[in-house]
Amino acid sequence: MGRIPPQYLINRLITLLLTVWIAATLIWIIPRLSPVDPAEIMLGRMAAGAGTVENADQILQSLRARFGLDDPLLVQYLKYIRNVVTFDFGLSTASFPTPVSHLIARALPWTLGLMIISVTITFFIGNALGALMVWERSPKLVRVAIPVAMIFTSIPPILSGLLLMYFLSAKMRLFPLTGSYGLTVEPGWTWSFAQSVMYHGFLPALSIVVVTFGFWALGMRGLMITVQGEDYTKLAEAKGLRPRYILYKYMIRNAILPQITAFALKIGLLVAGQILVERIFAYNGMGKLIYDAILDQDFPVIQGASYIIILMTALSVFLVDLIYPLIDPRIKHER
Amino acid sequence: MTDTTPTRAEHKLARKMKRFENPWMNPKLLWGAGILIGIIVLGLLGRIFWDPELVFTGSAPLKLPPIGFENLRKQAGIWDFPLGTDGAGRDLLALIIIGAPNSLFVGLLASCVGMGLGIFLGFSAGFIGGRTDDFIRVISDVMITIPPLLILVVFQAAYGDVSLTMMALLIAAFVWQSPTRLIRAQVLSMRESGYVQMARLSGASTMHIMFKEMLPNLVPYLFGSFIANVTTSIVTAVGLEVLGLGPQRIPTLGRTIYEAINSGALIQNLWWWWGIPTLLLAVMFIGLLLINLGLDEVSNPRLRKLS
Numbered sequence: 001m002g003r004i005p006p007q008y009l010i011n012r013l014i015t016l017l018l019t020v021w022i023a024a025t026l027i028w029i030i031p032r033l034s035p036v037d038p039a040e041i042m043l044g045r046m047a048a049g050a051g052t053v054e055n056a057d058q059i060l061q062s063l064r065a066r067f068g069l070d071d072p073l074l075v076q077y078l079k080y081i082r083n084v085v086t087f088d089f090g091l092s093t094a095s096f097p098t099p100v101s102h103l104i105a106r107a108l109p110w111t112l113g114l115m116i117i118s119v120t121i122t123f124f125i126g127n128a129l130g131a132l133m134v135w136e137r138s139p140k141l142v143r144v145a146i147p148v149a150m151i152f153t154s155i156p157p158i159l160s161g162l163l164l165m166y167f168l169s170a171k172m173r174l175f176p177l178t179g180s181y182g183l184t185v186e187p188g189w190t191w192s193f194a195q196s197v198m199y200h201g202f203l204p205a206l207s208i209v210v211v212t213f214g215f216w217a218l219g220m221r222g223l224m225i226t227v228q229g230e231d232y233t234k235l236a237e238a239k240g241l242r243p244r245y246i247l248y249k250y251m252i253r254n255a256i257l258p259q260i261t262a263f264a265l266k267i268g269l270l271v272a273g274q275i276l277v278e279r280i281f282a283y284n285g286m287g288k289l290i291y292d293a294i295l296d297q298d299f300p301v302i303q304g305a306s307y308i309i310i311l312m313t314a315l316s317v318f319l320v321d322l323i324y325p326l327i328d329p330r331i332k333h334e335r
Numbered sequence: 336m337t338d339t340t341p342t343r344a345e346h347k348l349a350r351k352m353k354r355f356e357n358p359w360m361n362p363k364l365l366w367g368a369g370i371l372i373g374i375i376v377l378g379l380l381g382r383i384f385w386d387p388e389l390v391f392t393g394s395a396p397l398k399l400p401p402i403g404f405e406n407l408r409k410q411a412g413i414w415d416f417p418l419g420t421d422g423a424g425r426d427l428l429a430l431i432i433i434g435a436p437n438s439l440f441v442g443l444l445a446s447c448v449g450m451g452l453g454i455f456l457g458f459s460a461g462f463i464g465g466r467t468d469d470f471i472r473v474i475s476d477v478m479i480t481i482p483p484l485l486i487l488v489v490f491q492a493a494y495g496d497v498s499l500t501m502m503a504l505l506i507a508a509f510v511w512q513s514p515t516r517l518i519r520a521q522v523l524s525m526r527e528s529g530y531v532q533m534a535r536l537s538g539a540s541t542m543h544i545m546f547k548e549m550l551p552n553l554v555p556y557l558f559g560s561f562i563a564n565v566t567t568s569i570v571t572a573v574g575l576e577v578l579g580l581g582p583q584r585i586p587t588l589g590r591t592i593y594e595a596i597n598s599g600a601l602i603q604n605l606w607w608w609w610g611i612p613t614l615l616l617a618v619m620f621i622g623l624l625l626i627n628l629g630l631d632e633v634s635n636p637r638l639r640k641l642s
Contacts, residue, residue: 272482272483294488
């Protein structure tokens with residue numbers, strides 16, 4: 001086990017803060033440049049609900065004041081940054097007056113749960129298969145069949161999700177079509193609820209797993225080929241160590257390390273893929289939240305949810321960066 | 336059996352030798368390129384031999400199945416609309432003829448722009464070094480973490496309709512990071528190599544060294560990164576379209592899938608409506624992956640031994 005050099009830690013921390021700050025700023029600037037006025041959208045919704053709105057101008061004024069749209073831009077920006085730091089994204093305009101943070105807090109556990117499960121499964125399956133493809137002693141079937149199966153792993157999870165949903169849910173009725181738990185079960189820490197959650201979560205997780213394990217398997221294959229040619233592997237073989245021991249302790253142990261860095265680069269895409277999967281399965285996570293917010297033109301929710309997802313992504317990259325020197329002592333961090 | 340074995344082995348060896356002569360002619364690369372060219376040809380020939388006006392709403396009967404299938408109303412597919420029609424009366428063949436090249440176009444344009452930026456920034460960072468390098472490195476580290484889809488969702492939710500080109504350029508703003516990092520790393524390692532030193536000693540200009548001496552060595556890597564970016568761009572574009580964003584008036588594969596899901600095509604068993612665009616996109620991604628695998632073999636000869 002290595003030790004994290006302080007300079008390295010500081011640099012990673014700066015990158016993390018910069019990422020979050022730039023993302024937050026982008027999210028703030030973009031809607032400001034557009035001609036759409038959130039107060040008018042709310043008023044439009046009231047008008048659509050009630051037929052007519054009396055004192056429309058006054059309501060518009062008070063709404064604008066409520067959202068702080070009359071302040072100078074710099075003041076708005078500073079307020080926004082302060083709110084973002086405290087996770088206060090204001091009130092949802094579609095389900096007014098629910099705070100956006102409540103909506104996110106409700107959706108986030110679903111997304112995180114699905115993500116952690118599918119990513120863990122994918123990482124292990126993918127790396128194991130990638131290693132077996134190169135290992136000389138693995139069954140012939142593994143070395144021939146997997147590369148063929150690998151071709152299908154280039155498609156994004158939304159497409160595999162649609163196909164699985166059609167065949168397993170709509171046609172064979174093995175799994176529920178949409179939702180994250182059954183309508184008849186009460187949410188809570190009960191066995192029937194957990195069962196329902198697992199039953200509903202299986203297909204979304206599967207559609208992510210089947211198309212993402214290939215990325216790791218391919219990377220692992222390339223790394224294993226390199227490790228196979230190294231002198232220490234040759235020496236281990238010459239010493240007459242058991243092949244299985246060489247596979248685990250010499251080959252995989254060394255080949256897995258760059259895979260972990262690759263993981264940090266891949267998180268962003270995984271998150272985006274999962275959001276789309278959640279949208280087609282109407283899974284109660286962030287994907288559905290964002291999709292519904294887009295339909296309702298609910299800007300505070302879109303902003304808040306996007307920000308939180310980017311924050312999560314940046315945090316996980318940061319964590320991977322921190323773990324890396326601990327498992328690979330060879331790495332010297334110049335900066 | 337005894338006769339064929341040696342000849343077959345010889346044949347195999349001969350083929351292998353041929354492949355080593357020119358790594359660019361490996362079958363994966365050729366297959367992948369063939370698939371993509373096929374999609375482009377479909378778009379070009381389709382516009383000539385098929386009526387592109389059929390992408391408009393109401394230009395055909397609703398929910399007709401493809402040839403050889405029946406829909407729930409017991410209607411059989413007819414040759415006027417060989418791949419069936421969707422719930423708004425659009426011909427699916429016309430939809431994919433117009434839509435598939437659009438997706439590929441977004442991917443290629445975004446990736447080209449991203450690659451141009453990446454080459455420029457990567458070389459600047461690796462070659463100039465110092466503050467410039469620090470700045471470019473930190474910014475690309477930061478931007479590689481931010482998922483493009485989310486920023487683009489915010490953008491499009493605020494602006495509404497965008498054109499295809501606009502969407503491609505927006506995506507391009509998020510795909511320059513990985514070529515930048517790749518080129519920077521390669522440039523740093525090449526900078527001290529013999530031939531670059533030689534060029535520098537013989538008084539070549541920085542531009543000459545960067546683009547005439549170093550760039551050609553990077554071509555396989557650049558191609559690999561380019562294709563990976565095309566995939567990322569198309570995935571992002573399709574993602575936006577499936578969320579109901581993206582161009583609203585141009586038929587795209589993602590938008591067709593979005594409309595199909597929203598109209599409950601899965602439950603109504605209208606599989607051709609979402610299935611045909613899905614399959615076409617899948618084929619497109621498989622083609623891109625094959626090209627990428629082929630390019631890996633070009634740049635990393637060790638991989639060739641195994642396949």
